[in-house]
Amino acid sequence: MADPIIQLENVTKRFDDFEALKGVSADIREGEFFSLLGPSGCGKTTLLRTIAGFEAPTSGQVRIAGQDMAGVPPNRRPTNMVFQSYAIFPHLDVAGNVGFGLRRSPMSAAEKARAVDEALEMVGLAGYGRRAAHALSGGQRQRVALARALVLKPRVLLLDEPLSALDKKLREQMQGELRRLQRQVGITFILVTHDQEEALIMSDRIAVMFEGQIAQMANPEMLYRRPVSRRVAEFIGVMNFLPARVTASSPAGIEVEIAGLGRATLSGDSHAEAAPGEPPSVGIRPEMLTILFGNEPETGRVAEGEVREVVYYGDMTYYEIAIDGAPGTVTVSMRNLVNRPVLRRGERTRISWDERALILFR
């Protein structure tokens, strides 16, 4: 495994009397696609700007490629940023924008022009060099901003919610392109996003942030399957929570009594933090609950309940089901198959589940 390109050590940032970053520590590896994920206002942009050098940490240390960055201005850091507003220079054309950072480079004019063309080609804007900046669409501005940063071959590319201004179709397309681009150039990408799906799709690793702190740092699969707290579990995807009572606890396993599901034994490592003051609960993802249609044979454990709501998505159907003996409803997702009917509201059904899919929050 490569050495970390960026090391954050207990970084804090205070604006007047507001603490935007409360001790952030992380190692970001060379060449990885790293995402900062969290709700709006949790400090993602502040952390990114601290790495770029636009904010000085109140305490703590930022090291890039092993060097302490204290007092190093943004123009002397091996990072480049794609701003949320894209910050395309309105008085320059596309080539002028992309070539802006090459002004001080020792390259000849011809070499610079070639570098600009290559960068434009890389982002799919070959031949757009003479276009005026204001004549570009949102997606094109985004590509120009990318090309402008990549042409300098930074060690780290910082992206602040680069896709949030695009419509859904274009966003999904750009997610794929950004990922491809990152693999192609091999540069470390740090992406800020509040969209958990985007983070899951694109990242090698994700840091989930709440209120100026990293709650969990893991790869997408670990984050989804083993959230360390109820808060992370709720932020990443959908999770059902059922009230639970711990009846016995030993290194071999934890025995719980779950409302609606009954007794279960969880392995010692499948537990996480509940929110402070919350009673213990057990979480299970919608796809880990399986509806048994008609008289399908039972696999694993079975609960019964009544369908309260049906949401049909085409490829999937989401059900809200009130399980006998449990408060509220749980969400169950089922892939639509040829031989699978779609249940109606009010129908009774059996649901099968497996205790290995349970996570205890306490």
Next chain:
Amino acid sequence: MKGRWLRAYTVLYLLFLYAPIALLPIFAFNDATIIAFPLGGFTGRWFVELGKVPALHDAALNSVFIAAMASVSATVLGMLAACASTRYEFPAKRPIMGFIMLPLVLPEIIVGVSLLVVILRAGLHLSHWSIIAGHILIVTPFSIAILSSAFASLDRSLEEAAIDLGETPWSTFRLVTLPLVMPGIISSLLIGFTISLDEFIIAFFLSGSEPTLPVYIFGQLRFPQKIPIIMALGTILVVLSILLLVTAEYFRRRGIRRAGGQDSGGFLG
């Protein structure tokens, strides 16, 4: 019915506003020494005679020099103030900005008399420079208003992007900030120039032996036979002022469009 009254009111209002100015060119081309109807024939001789008065040339040169100095100084000061007020938070920012803008509504006669007293008390002589100082005082608020709107519509992340791409703060100012606020600067220069060129009261109090154009014109009003010449001069001044103002507004708007911002100021609707 209401619409008709409003329309009549509007027409009357505009007539009252512009009819006197419209009289200027009419009498400037009128072939008679007396300013009265009915008109005589058409002539260009008043404009020709304008060219034969050396004192008038001196006054015009004085005015242009003073207007140039005042508008350039006010624009530089305005840029510093606009930059500070749109970028930074500092203690008592609002009152400070308020006091800087005050000359906008202060009666010029007060400004003129106070400056006169101060200059004489300080033992200084009245000269071009005293007028320039007075004009800087009244023009700077206009410059600040124009340039604030230029700076406010400038996206901060443009400058950050330039620094991120390797430029220093100074080269960022030169390569990004300056070109983007340039229309505002031009607009401020032109408006400052126009205001200073037309200004009478302060120039009247603070001019020594070298009058500006408006002061010279005022002096000539004592000689009735000179009035048609003054009318010709006035016509030129009005046309020049309108041209300058329209150009200034054109640049101000283009600047805001270029920086991609919303129009939030300006003097012409």
